[in-house]
Amino acid sequence: MRSDPPQAPAARAAPAAPRGAVAVLALAVGIVLADSAIVTLALPEILRELGAEVAEVAWVLTGYNLVLALAAVPAARLCVRPSGAPVAGTVGLVLFAAASAGCALAGTLGVLIGARIVQALGGALVIAACLELLVAATGDERRGAARWAAAGVAGAAIGPVAGGLLTEAISWQSIFIAQVPLVLLAVPATLALRGATAPHAAPADAPPDRPHVAANLALALLSAALTAALFLLVLLLVEGWRRSPALAAVTVTVIPVAAIAAGALARLARAGTRAEAVAGAILMAGGLVSLGLLPDADPRWTLAPQALVGLGLGLTIDSLTAVALADRVPRALHGGWTIAARHAGVVAGLALLTPIFTADLRDAQRPAQEAIAALVIDAPLPATTKLDLADGLGRQLQAEGGRVPDLRPAFAALRLPPAQRARAEVLERALDDQLERAATRAFRDAFLLAGGLALLAVLPALLLGGGAPGPGRPAGS
Numbered sequence: 001m002r003s004d005p006p007q008a009p010a011a012r013a014a015p016a017a018p019r020g021a022v023a024v025l026a027l028a029v030g031i032v033l034a035d036s037a038i039v040t041l042a043l044p045e046i047l048r049e050l051g052a053e054v055a056e057v058a059w060v061l062t063g064y065n066l067v068l069a070l071a072a073v074p075a076a077r078l079c080v081r082p083s084g085a086p087v088a089g090t091v092g093l094v095l096f097a098a099a100s101a102g103c104a105l106a107g108t109l110g111v112l113i114g115a116r117i118v119q120a121l122g123g124a125l126v127i128a129a130c131l132e133l134l135v136a137a138t139g140d141e142r143r144g145a146a147r148w149a150a151a152g153v154a155g156a157a158i159g160p161v162a163g164g165l166l167t168e169a170i171s172w173q174s175i176f177i178a179q180v181p182l183v184l185l186a187v188p189a190t191l192a193l194r195g196a197t198a199p200h201a202a203p204a205d206a207p208p209d210r211p212h213v214a215a216n217l218a219l220a221l222l223s224a225a226l227t228a229a230l231f232l233l234v235l236l237l238v239e240g241w242r243r244s245p246a247l248a249a250v251t252v253t254v255i256p257v258a259a260i261a262a263g264a265l266a267r268l269a270r271a272g273t274r275a276e277a278v279a280g281a282i283l284m285a286g287g288l289v290s291l292g293l294l295p296d297a298d299p300r301w302t303l304a305p306q307a308l309v310g311l312g313l314g315l316t317i318d319s320l321t322a323v324a325l326a327d328r329v330p331r332a333l334h335g336g337w338t339i340a341a342r343h344a345g346v347v348a349g350l351a352l353l354t355p356i357f358t359a360d361l362r363d364a365q366r367p368a369q370e371a372i373a374a375l376v377i378d379a380p381l382p383a384t385t386k387l388d389l390a391d392g393l394g395r396q397l398q399a400e401g402g403r404v405p406d407l408r409p410a411f412a413a414l415r416l417p418p419a420q421r422a423r424a425e426v427l428e429r430a431l432d433d434q435l436e437r438a439a440t441r442a443f444r445d446a447f448l449l450a451g452g453l454a455l456l457a458v459l460p461a462l463l464l465g466g467g468a469p470g471p472g473r474p475a476g477s
Contacts, residue, residue: 129332
């Protein structure tokens with residue numbers, strides 16, 4: 001992906017880093033930022049296992065992103081002190097690993113959310129420290145910041161896919177268990193790089209020590225919009241359309257693949273930061289609006305809209321992060337601002353979109369129930385079978401507590417001769433189709449609003465410089 005900020009004038013060579021240090025530090029960054037959405041495909045299973053509502057289980061995501069947004073800048077301030085990054089990075093990695101183990105052992109939703117909050121505190125230290133440590137490990141300002149930005153984007157995009165596959169293959173707890181040894185791989189690198197980082201003096205023509213307003217605002221708006229693709233789409237696939245987490249994980253791989261392709265195209269086109277950011281925001285908006293206008297409950301209809309979202313992601317996040325960091329010191333502090341902006345956007349997106357689609361889902365229930373009742377009444381089945389089926393469907397609708405119900409248990413409980421079984425299967429497919437259409441409509445407004453958020457990001461993107469900032473040239477604010 002394109003993410004190379006210019007080399008600062010005060011760049012310095014770092015001592016030789018341990019072999020593999022760059023890889024394990026980048027992996028740690030990717031895991032921390034993947035966690036902002038890695039449990040998305042596991043939410044339906046968590047929801048059922050822990051007996052929660054959709055709005056409650058959303059706090060597994062919201063709590064993590066909120067704390068990460070609030071803690072990113074304070075953590076960065078710790079890292080700009082002499083030898084602060086190695087110490088903060090080591091503490092953050094251990095804290096994140098311990099909290100991940102706590103998430104895996106959580107038996108209630110409250111414990112899980114609490115462990116996620118501790119995870120975010122450790123993650124904030126890891127993210128801020130790794131920016132400094134990657135620069136020290138690579139010995140180059142530009143390459144270190146590029147590795148940091150690219151690892152974060154890759155983690156955020158791939159996280160839901162990895163989480164879905166682990167959930168389907170093992171359990172949602174395995175998501176957190178797998179993270180423990182992976183993040184701890186970076187501890188030797190953080191310890192070995194003690195003394196390799198030092199504060200940089202600001203160039204005489206450097207921008208003021210404040211965040212890049214336009215770039216960070218665009219990052220926040222795009223992250224809020226991206227919530228729809230990484231959260232709502234997964235819920236639609238798994239809960240609304242009753243597809244398996246594995247199928248949903250494979251389906252949403254379109255986004256990271258398209259993001260990688262967009263990065264390669266951006267390097268070839270060299271259109272400039274502003275053009276890339278504007279084009280990316282428009283593409284993302286188009287993809288999200290298309291998800292709100294799906295004609296049928298078929299995952300294949302989501303592929304093209306996801307490709308647009310992924311292309312927009314690849315064109316925007318890396319380049320906006322590069323602009324936000326360009327020639328600004330302390331480097332870790334401005335990296336912290338980009339993380340704070342992105343995750344504040346995720347929280348805002350969840351806060352805006354979750355009530356909308358849950359309310360629309362509730363509103364869709366009565367018409368769907370009436371349509372189901374009409375289909376059952378008109379079905380070519382004996383009256384006694386219809387009564388038994390209606391009783392079973394009623395219990396199933398009540399048991400689901402406002403979620404899209406699974407009607408299979410009601411049909412499985414029927415004892416029917418072969419001729420009636422075939423008719424019952426036709427009826428079951430018709431009822432499932434009715435529920436899928438209702439679920440698709442319930443998510444429509446949230447997707448359309450997310451598209452509007454992405455389109456709003458065009459405004460701050462237009463304030464960026466026309467091209468990639470050159471060495472020693474401020475990127476504007």
